[in-house]
Amino acid sequence: MTIKKNSVVSIHYTLKTTDNKLIEESRNAHPLTYLQGAENIIEGLENELLGKEKGDKFSLVVQPEEAYGYSDPELVQEVSISMFEDPENVEVGIQIEIDSDEGLVYAMITKVENEVVTLDANHPLTDMTLMYDVEVVDVREATKEELAHGHAHGPGGFEHH
């Protein structure tokens, strides 16, 4: 069965940076299961998977515009260290949760200087060119319920039922 719009596809993948640093690896868990054509995964990967079949293996380089895009300067803000409940634990590289108007947002502390903390709420993979090694492990038709929800169900997909 060939991957087409509304196929439910399971893939194993390894995701690395262009300097060969491992970011994610699916083989120590379930394969990733997604609904083709529903923008469940990044555009560059979804486009490449169209027309592939179970058993196909390929490598792919995805530029930021077809992956997580470019960072938005408006998602970077500076706050006073006094805003934190435990300032002694504020460190570069720590991810924190912020209560915003749009709900809970994750931000990375990227700089701490003179009592000013820089928070970056961009996706950690923005601005990055990504290298994928992919193996298609299963392809099937979506159920009516999956189509209605816009995502795949079961292991590796959404397990909310």
Ligand code: ZN
């Ligand atoms: Zn669902």
